[in-house]
Amino acid sequence: MVATPIGNLDDITFRAVETLRNVDVIACEDTRHTQQLLTHFQISKRLIACHAHNEANSAKGIVALLAEGKDIAFVSDAGTPGISDPGARVVTEVRQAGFTVVPIPGVSAVATLVSVAGYVGKTFTFEGFLSPKKGRRTKRLTELLDRNEAFVIYESPFRIVKTLSEIAVLAPNRVIVAGREMTKKFEEFLQGPASEVAATLTARASVKGEFAVLIAPSEAGQEDDNDSETE
Numbered sequence: 001m002v003a004t005p006i007g008n009l010d011d012i013t014f015r016a017v018e019t020l021r022n023v024d025v026i027a028c029e030d031t032r033h034t035q036q037l038l039t040h041f042q043i044s045k046r047l048i049a050c051h052a053h054n055e056a057n058s059a060k061g062i063v064a065l066l067a068e069g070k071d072i073a074f075v076s077d078a079g080t081p082g083i084s085d086p087g088a089r090v091v092t093e094v095r096q097a098g099f100t101v102v103p104i105p106g107v108s109a110v111a112t113l114v115s116v117a118g119y120v121g122k123t124f125t126f127e128g129f130l131s132p133k134k135g136r137r138t139k140r141l142t143e144l145l146d147r148n149e150a151f152v153i154y155e156s157p158f159r160i161v162k163t164l165s166e167i168a169v170l171a172p173n174r175v176i177v178a179g180r181e182m183t184k185k186f187e188e189f190l191q192g193p194a195s196e197v198a199a200t201l202t203a204r205a206s207v208k209g210e211f212a213v214l215i216a217p218s219e220a221g222q223e224d225d226n227d228s229e230t231e
Contacts, residue, residue, distance in 0.1 A: 001087060002073045003080040003106025007184035009040050013106050017041055024070040027062055029077045029086060037075075050074065055086045059093040066099045073104075080108040084128040084154055109182060110152050113212040116189065117177040121217065124150035130163065138166055145171050148217045155211045164198040167215065175216045181209035 002019055005011040020026060020043050027050040028034035034047060050058035062072055074081055074090055081087035091101050110126050127144065130137045130153055144151045145167075155163050160178075167176065172195035180188045186209065190197045194215070201207055 002104040023073040168195040168198040
């Protein structure tokens with residue numbers, strides 16, 4: 001399981017490049033996208049598609065190739081496989097078939113955002129993508145906000161304004177950090193109360209790029225989280 005860059009190709013690890021060079025086959029979400037990465041590093045390999053719509057069948061095909069003695073790398077389009085990406089079913093079936101699964105760690109959007117968010121709490125929840133349906137999305141946001149703990153979500157440029165506007169209605173003063181196009185040329189971080197960040201994006205003529213967003217607990221919740229326990 002090979003982590004790939006979330007934007008800047010120079011973020012790939014030496015180990016990941018060597019692994020991609022040495023395996024027999026590379027399974028990936030989008031063969032065209034992965035081919036661009038391989039071309040950049042002058043790697044030529046057989047590619048097989050493994051995405052959300054064919055993951056079950058692809059997993060069986062990967063097991064069959066392993067049974068032939070092939071070494072296979074699995075990559076997502078960007079970041080670490082298995083985080084809001086296909087891969088979990090592949091890992092399960094490969095391991096159940098008796099083969100070894102090796103992690104080749106690297107970039108993940110959630111870790112990238114948290115590293116620059118300035119959040120000093122001890123824990124956070126990774127929620128990934130919320131439901132595109134307003135009712136389910138609002139219900140889940142309410143549950144997460146009521147916990148008064150930090151959480152991280154991913155969001156597309158098509159829904160980011162709606163999602164942040166909903167957070168602004170539910171908890172206008174909760175501080176959020178929104179990372180857009182992280183590691184890329186137009187990387188941007190917006191930080192402030194949910195109402196202000198939502199207003200900033202709403203005022204733009206267009207919003208582009210994928211987002212990762214950290215929603216911090218209220219100040220009272222953060223203070224409680226940082227208290228040292230004594231016995």
